[in-house]
Amino acid sequence: MAKYIIKRLLAGLISLWVLITITFFLMHSIPGGPFSPAEERKIPPEVLAKIEASYGLDKPLYIQYVNYLNNLLHGDLGISFKDRDTLVNDLIERGFPVSARVGIVAVIISLCIGVPLGIISAIYKTKWIDRASMIFATIGISIPGFVITVLMMFFFCVKFKIFPTFGLSSPLHYVLPVAGLSFYPIAYITRLLRSSMLETMRQDYIRTARSKGVKEIMVIAKHALRNSLMPVVTYLGPLIAGLLTGGFVVERLFSIPGIGREFVSSVGDRDYSVTLGITVFYGAFIIIANLCVDILYVIIDPRVKVEE
Amino acid sequence: MERIETNFSMFDQDIPDEMFENLDSSEKSTDDITSPSISYWKNAWVRLKKDPLAMLGIIIIIIITIASIIGPMLIPYSYDGMDITIQNQGPTAAHWFGTDKFGRDIFVRTLYGARISLTIGFLAAFLNGVIGVLYGGFSGFIGGRIDLIMMRIVDVITSVPSLLYIILIMMFLGNNIQSILIALCLTYWTGTARQVRSQILTLKHQDFVLAARVIGENKLQILTSHLIPNSMGPIIVTITFLIPQAIFQEAFLSFLGIGIQVPMASWGTLANDAIPALFTQPYQMFFPVLAISFTMLALNFIGDGLRDALDPRLKK
Amino acid sequence: MDNILEVNNLKTSFITGNGIVRAVRGISLSIGRGESVGVVGESGCGKSVTMLSIMKLLDENAVINADSIVFDGIDLMKKNPKYMRSMQGNKIGMVFQDPLTSLNPLFTIGNQIMEPLKIHKNMTKQEAKDKAIKLLELVGIPSPESRLKQYPHEFSGGMRQRVMIAIAMSCDPSLLIADEPTTALDVTIQAQILELMTGLKDKFNTSIIMITHDLGVISNMCSKVVVMYGGLIVEEGPIDDIFYKTSHPYTEGLLKSIPKVTSNKKEKLVPINGSPPDLLNPPLGCPFADRCDYAMKICKNNLPSLIDVSDNHKSACWMLHTKARALKEGVSLSGR
Numbered sequence: 017m018a019k020y021i022i023k024r025l026l027a028g029l030i031s032l033w034v035l036i037t038i039t040f041f042l043m044h045s046i047p048g049g050p051f052s053p054a055e056e057r058k059i060p061p062e063v064l065a066k067i068e069a070s071y072g073l074d075k076p077l078y079i080q081y082v083n084y085l086n087n088l089l090h091g092d093l094g095i096s097f098k099d100r101d102t103l104v105n106d107l108i109e110r111g112f113p114v115s116a117r118v119g120i121v122a123v124i125i126s127l128c129i130g131v132p133l134g135i136i137s138a139i140y141k142t143k144w145i146d147r148a149s150m151i152f153a154t155i156g157i158s159i160p161g162f163v164i165t166v167l168m169m170f171f172f173c174v175k176f177k178i179f180p181t182f183g184l185s186s187p188l189h190y191v192l193p194v195a196g197l198s199f200y201p202i203a204y205i206t207r208l209l210r211s212s213m214l215e216t217m218r219q220d221y222i223r224t225a226r227s228k229g230v231k232e233i234m235v236i237a238k239h240a241l242r243n244s245l246m247p248v249v250t251y252l253g254p255l256i257a258g259l260l261t262g263g264f265v266v267e268r269l270f271s272i273p274g275i276g277r278e279f280v281s282s283v284g285d286r287d288y289s290v291t292l293g294i295t296v297f298y299g300a301f302i303i304i305a306n307l308c309v310d311i312l313y314v315i316i317d318p319r320v321k322v323e324e
Numbered sequence: 325m326e327r328i329e330t331n332f333s334m335f336d337q338d339i340p341d342e343m344f345e346n347l348d349s350s351e352k353s354t355d356d357i358t359s360p361s362i363s364y365w366k367n368a369w370v371r372l373k374k375d376p377l378a379m380l381g382i383i384i385i386i387i388i389t390i391a392s393i394i395g396p397m398l399i400p401y402s403y404d405g406m407d408i409t410i411q412n413q414g415p416t417a418a419h420w421f422g423t424d425k426f427g428r429d430i431f432v433r434t435l436y437g438a439r440i441s442l443t444i445g446f447l448a449a450f451l452n453g454v455i456g457v458l459y460g461g462f463s464g465f466i467g468g469r470i471d472l473i474m475m476r477i478v479d480v481i482t483s484v485p486s487l488l489y490i491i492l493i494m495m496f497l498g499n500n501i502q503s504i505l506i507a508l509c510l511t512y513w514t515g516t517a518r519q520v521r522s523q524i525l526t527l528k529h530q531d532f533v534l535a536a537r538v539i540g541e542n543k544l545q546i547l548t549s550h551l552i553p554n555s556m557g558p559i560i561v562t563i564t565f566l567i568p569q570a571i572f573q574e575a576f577l578s579f580l581g582i583g584i585q586v587p588m589a590s591w592g593t594l595a596n597d598a599i600p601a602l603f604t605q606p607y608q609m610f611f612p613v614l615a616i617s618f619t620m621l622a623l624n625f626i627g628d629g630l631r632d633a634l635d636p637r638l639k640k
Numbered sequence: 641m642d643n644i645l646e647v648n649n650l651k652t653s654f655i656t657g658n659g660i661v662r663a664v665r666g667i668s669l670s671i672g673r674g675e676s677v678g679v680v681g682e683s684g685c686g687k688s689v690t691m692l693s694i695m696k697l698l699d700e701n702a703v704i705n706a707d708s709i710v711f712d713g714i715d716l717m718k719k720n721p722k723y724m725r726s727m728q729g730n731k732i733g734m735v736f737q738d739p740l741t742s743l744n745p746l747f748t749i750g751n752q753i754m755e756p757l758k759i760h761k762n763m764t765k766q767e768a769k770d771k772a773i774k775l776l777e778l779v780g781i782p783s784p785e786s787r788l789k790q791y792p793h794e795f796s797g798g799m800r801q802r803v804m805i806a807i808a809m810s811c812d813p814s815l816l817i818a819d820e821p822t823t824a825l826d827v828t829i830q831a832q833i834l835e836l837m838t839g840l841k842d843k844f845n846t847s848i849i850m851i852t853h854d855l856g857v858i859s860n861m862c863s864k865v866v867v868m869y870g871g872l873i874v875e876e877g878p879i880d881d882i883f884y885k886t887s888h889p890y891t892e893g894l895l896k897s898i899p900k901v902t903s904n905k906k907e908k909l910v911p912i913n914g915s916p917p918d919l920l921n922p923p924l925g926c927p928f929a930d931r932c933d934y935a936m937k938i939c940k941n942n943l944p945s946l947i948d949v950s951d952n953h954k955s956a957c958w959m960l961h962t963k964a965r966a967l968k969e970g971v972s973l974s975g976r
Contacts, residue, residue, distance in 0.1 A: 027476075031483035038489070042496045154628065158621040160572050162579055163613045166595070166602065174603050220741040226697055227736075228729030228756040228807065242746050254485060264580055269599075283491060283582050295492070299484050306483060317746055318791045332942045334961060343938035344958070344967050351940065352914075352930040 017314065024310045028303035035299040036088070039292050040081055093293035096282075104293035107278055112260075112297075114184065115267065115274030119260035122194045126201035126255070131248070133202070134209025139236060141214065149206060156203025162265040165196030169269060182271050193270050197263045201255055205248055212244040219243070245316060253309035257302040368557075371633040378629020381622035388619060392438035401429035403436045404587055412605050421611045424597065433589055434611055440590040441619070444501065444574050448508040449566035455509065456516025457552065457559060463517070464524030465547050475521070478514050486511035490573065491582060499585045504577070508570050519562050523555035557634035564630055568623040575616050591616045644814050644847045645671040645694070648707040652686075652693045655701045661919045663689040665871040671815065676841055676848040678862035678879075680855060680894070684916050686871040687851045691817050695734060696724045712814060729756040733808030737820040739800035743792040750788030753807050760811045775806040779836060798829035802836065809840060816841075817849045822857060834860050855898060859883070864952075867891050870917045870927025873946065877953030887955035889932045926958065934959055 087094065093104035133153075137146040156164075172192060173181045179192050216222065217240055225239045226232075267277040275294055282290035313320050332339050362370070372378055396403070401419075407427035415422045421430035463474040481489075490507040497503030527533065528551065536546050552559075577583030578592025586593065591612040598608035652664040664686040671677050679687045693704045694716070709716040712731065716724065728734075736742040744752060753775060754768035763771065769788070776784035779802040792800060801821060808816055818837065822830040838861055841848050850861055858865055858879065865882040867875040867890065875888035886892045893912040914931035917923050926932070929939040939958050946954040947961075958964055 027479065028483065031480045034480050035484050035488070039492055042492045045496060154624055155621065158568065158624040159617040160575060160620065162576060163595075163617055166609060166613060170602060170606055170609075174606070220736060220738060221744040223697055224734075224736060224742045224804075224807075225744070225755075226728065227695060227734040229725045229727070229759055230729075230755065231725065231759075239744055239747075243744070258485065265576070268580070280580050280582070283495060286495075291492075291495075295488055298488065302484060319745060319793050332938060334945045334947050334956075334958075337962070339938065339961070339963055341963070341967060344936050344961075344964050347929065347935040347937055347940060352935065 020314065020320075021307070021311065024307055028307055032296075032299050032303050036085070036296055037081075039295050040084060041077075044077060044080070044288075088296065093296065094289040096287055096290050104290055107290060108275055108294065108297055111273060111275035111278050114272060115276055116260045118184070118190060118193050118197065118263075118266070118272065118274070119256075121190060122197040122201070122259045122263075123256055125194060126198045126205060126259075129198075130202040130205030131209060133206045134248075135213060135236070135241065137206060137210040138213030138217065146210075150210070153203040153206040153210075156199050157207065161196060161200045161263070162269075164199045165192070165266055165269060168192055168195060181269075184272055189270075193263070193266045193272060196266045196269075197259055201259070205251065208247050208251060209244060212247050213240060216240045216244045242316065246313070249309055249312050249316065252312075253306040254302065257298070257305040260301070364557075368630075368633040372629050375629040375632065377625040378633075381625035381629070384618060384622035385626070388438055388615075388622075389442060392435050392442060395435040396432055399429070399432045399435070401432045403433045403589070404428060412601070412608075414605070414607055422605070422607050424608055425601065430594075430608060430611055433594060434591070434615055437589050437591040437594055437612060438615065438619075440501065440584065440588065441571050441574060441592075441616070444504060444508070444590070445567045445571035445619075445623075448505055448512065448570035449563050451505070451509045452513040452566055452570075453516055453559065453563035455513040456562075457520050459513065460517035460520030461524055461547060461552055461555075464521035465528065465543070465551065467528075471521075475518075478517055481511065482514050487573070487576075490577065494577065494582060499583060500588070501584065504574050504583060508573060512566060512569065516559065516562050516566070519558055520552075520555060523558055524551050527551050527554055561627060561631045561634060564623065564627040568620040568627075571616070571620060571623075642673050643670045643710075644673045644675075644712060645669065645849075646708070646710040647690075647694060648709070650690060650693060650704070650706040650709065652689050652698070652705070653703045655703065659920050662922050663871055663919055664693060665922060667868075667871075667873055669866065669873075671847050671849060673814070673847055674841070674845040675864060676838075676850060676862045677864045677866060678850045678852065678858035679866045679868060680852060680858060681868035682853055682916060684919070685868040687868050688819050690868075691734070691819055691849065691851060695728060695732065695817065696721070697728075697734075726760070729808075730760040730811045731813050732815045732817065733811070733813035735801070735804050735808045735816065735818040735821045738824045739797060739804050740792065740824075742804060743800060745792055748789050748791055749795070749803055753788075753803070753810060756807065756810050771810070772806075775810055776803075778809070778840070779803070779806045780832075781806075797825050798832060801825060801829075801833055805833070805836065805840070809844070809846070812844065813846060815847045815849070817851070819851045820853070821850075823852070823854070830857070837861065855894060867894070871919060871922065872927060872943075873956065874928065875955040875957075876946070877949070877955075881950065881953040885949070885953070887949045887953065887960065888928075888957050889934050889959075890928045891955075893931075926956070936964070 084094070091105070093108070096102040096104060096107065133149050137149045140146050169181065169192065172179045180186075180189050181192075183189060184193075222235060222239060225235045230239070264276040264280050266272065267274045268280060275297075278290065279294045279298075281287075282294065332343070405428060407423075409427065410419070410423050411425055411427040413419060413423045419429050419431060421434060424430055424433070459474065459478075463471045489511050490504075493507040493510060494503050497506060524547075533546060533550060536550055541549075574583055574590060575592030575595070578590050579596045581596055584590045584593050586597070589597075594612035595609055595616075598605070598612070601608050647667060647669040650664055650667045650669075651662070654661040654663060667686070667690055669677075669690075679690070681687045689698070692698050693702070693706075694709055694711075696704070696716075698704065706717055711727065716727070743749075750769065750772055753772040754763075754765070757763045757768040757771055758765075761768075772788060773784045776787060781787055781799060781802055787795075792803075795803065804821075816837075821837070822833050825833065834857060837848065837850075840846060848861070850858065852858060862879055865875075865877065865879050866873055867882070867888065869890050875882065875886075875891050877887075881887075882891060883895070886895060890912075893910075896910045897912060899909055912931055917927045917930070923929065923940075924943065925941045926935075926939045926944050929935045932939065936958055942958070944956045944958045944961075946956045949955050949960065959968065
């Protein structure tokens with residue numbers, strides 16, 4: 017078990033390193049440099065050179081890279097290019113909890129609706145409830161999240177004025193952002209679990225369970241469900257990572273000060289250290305989430321260890 | 325023609341003697357083939373035709389494609405023709421989708437947007453498919469350490485969501501169609517590669533491959549004439565689903581302002597432009613957004629239908 | 641003899657996209673207490689479907705009809721699913737063909753053995769555990785205590801089947817239905833499993849229905865044989881009668897197609913030509929007519945019913961009709 021975890025951790029670290037490296041070199045290859053907007057501010061060249069030196073941008077690229085990695089190991093993600101008084105770490109510290117709050121609620125809602133819906137669709141295959149939820153699910157994964165969020169915003173905020181559109185100051189404020197984030201996951205989980213359950217219900221061991229006189233509800237809840245969960249667990253990793261680190265669109269539309277919004281603005285502002293910093297943070301988060309999922313695998317399916 | 329006598333019971337005593345004469349072998353039907361054999365693809369097409377949603381999807385896509393090609397030629401407005409006097413008008417007979425803040429006709433801009441979005445979608449899916457098939461096919465076929473290394477590379481790429489890579493690449497390459505295509509092609513082939521590889525791995529060990537080797541076919545021949553054609557079913561389904569993913573990805577990025585920029589406008593860009601006007605001129609957002617939705621819905625219906633039609637286990 | 645199971649005129653059909661498949665077309669069986677009966681036939685003849693119909697383990701697209709299915713004096717056709725569940729795993733145990741896929745890979749063996757005990761016998765966890773250990777010992781699995789915590793993939797094929805038998809026997813069933821229990825196993829393991837089952841039968845006086853396509857398995861275990869073809873019973877009787885006084889061309893064909901290890905002569909293996917009948921459109925007459933060397937005109941469109949050959953020995957063949965016997969004197973089945 018320990019060996020398995022270490023292997024996975026190592027793989028994750030390599031992926032993270034690759035991400036960091038790619039990000040770093042891409043950033044520094046972008047034509048125009050971080051201070052081109054500054055040219056509009058008409059900064060004299062000597063001052064520009066001093067600023068660049070203070071960011072270490074005058075040193076050769078590979079030294080900058082080593083410095084950067086070194087800083088990373090100390091948990092230092094650097095300073096924002098846009099605003100020299102801001103540490104990237106602070107940005108993340110401020111923004112992440114906000115995104116996470118919305119994200120956690122979205123994950124919980126997605127599971128609480130998606131899982132039962134998937135199970136019910138599988139059990140009542142081809143009956144009306146299955147057809148209805150499958151159509152809903154197909155729509156949910158086809159229509160982009162941002163479209164649904166916009167539509168909801170329009171109907172519920174403008175037309176019917178039920179929900180607020182700015183910030184997160186009350187539980188009511190959470191409803192639409194969470195809904196916007198959850199639409200796709202609910203649809204996806206429903207479809208995933210349904211097809212997994214259908215596959216499982218065809219297996220011989222389900223027949224064996226019935227031949228033992230097990231009540232149908234237990235056949236489903238005990239025997240079928242556990243064997244069907246794997247694909248959903250696999251999806252959990254990226255889901256949690258994605259939702260917790262902020263739906264870009266949702267944060268933008270509802271003016272939520274999370275790190276998703278910071279990320280998007282930093283891209284537009286060419287604030288490289290912020291972009292890079294959030295990317296690294298995001299990457300690390302996903303690696304950890306995937307590691308947790310891998311551990312969950314082993315707990316659910318005892319055969320996984322053997323296959324390694 | 326003899327009378328066919330039925331309904332005798334074992335205990336009837338007066339059955340005519342000739343009933344006990346031996347049956348000719350010509351009167352026995354042996355080894356009848358009970359259903360005519362149709363090729364895999366024909367069978368799949370027949371099944372697909374029976375799926376109403378999939379057929380609806382195909383019709384929608386065809387309509388949108390044709391409209392995007394011919395439409396702009398038939399419409400009197402150009403996509404960047406500004407006319408402040410008619411700015412921000414709702415849908416009218418003259419302007420089916422209304423006008424935007426510069427007085428441009430939204431309908432024609434949506435059609436041009438269709439060109440961009442559909443092109444990106446189909447091209448990206450096709451290219452990713454090709455890359456994926458080659459990479460995955462080669463990896464699965466070669467096996468051994470090379471396969472291991474190639475799959476590790478895929479693992480590293482997929483451990484981080486492709487959105488991040490795409491944004492980074494686009495920052496590097498700029499905000500135009502080529503860079504989106506390149507960005508998509510560098511990241512989305514991994515799903516197909518894995519899919520193809522696992523297909524090849526399964527097929528590699530089947531008897532017909534052994535038979536081919538016995539006949540003396542070399543590895544390349546086996547790969548191209550046996551393994552890949554037999555994997556085509558799931559490959560096609562995977563590629564079909566890549567199209568709406570690509571369209572979505574581009575729309576998403578453009579909607580955030582980091583995708584296609586004005587004056588070129590994809591559906592995502594149009595939607596992004598319409599954000600400030602959401603509360604006052606909602607139609608400006610609706611039409612591009614509806615276009616995206618319909619297209620993706622249609623493609624997903626087609627994908628689902630294809631998957632069911634090509635699944636040999638469901639063969640009727 | 642008091643019968644533990646009496647099936648009267650069972651018919652099972654499946655509603656499929658292509659039409660209605662008539663898998664079982666009118667079967668009547670009786671199994672005595674402590675009797676072991678073999679059901680033989682090729683793939684698709686309806687033997688498994690018959691058993692699954694009795695146990696009510698078929699999917700929703702199955703239509704099961706019978707005049708009656710009387711188990712231990714009670715007609716199961718008149719009972720609700722709840723009653724069936726109280727019988728399944730309890731009074732009737734079933735062992736399936738592939739022990740690897742028939743056991744749930746994510747639960748321990750202990751868990752799976754204890755499940756019916758907790759359901760039917762209301763045992764506490766400790767009681768169930770003790771009984772499970774005894775059951776594993778009974779089926780010949782060493783170190784049962786540690787084995788309880790293991791998973792199916794940690795067992796070999798033969799051991800898994802022993803576990804399946806332990807599960808089926810856990811609540812002391814009066815009837816054990818075994819559907820090709822040894823088909824997926826090596827020949828040597830086969831012998832062990834059959835020996836185990838015979839031992840259990842003798843010890844607990846359990847009736848056994850042994851479904852198989854292998855006559856060798858039958859000869860080791862069963863006192864009575866039922867031969868099925870095309871959804872119907874074509875011959876049934878005591879084992880010696882079936883082997884030495886064969887009265888149906890199909891049974892004769894089956895016997896002829898077994899290679900004899902001990903024979904000195906060089907004999908050709910004689911297969912039965914042709915393929916099984918299409919159950920979507922079952923033939924009007926004898927299902928075996930098209931492949932039968934002795935087929936007569938009457939066989940093509942008239943279904944023969946089971947007729948007595950001797951005490952307890954019946955066969956469904958037009959050759960046994962009084963007229964046929966008269967007209968075809970001198971022609972008889974070669975027997976073995």
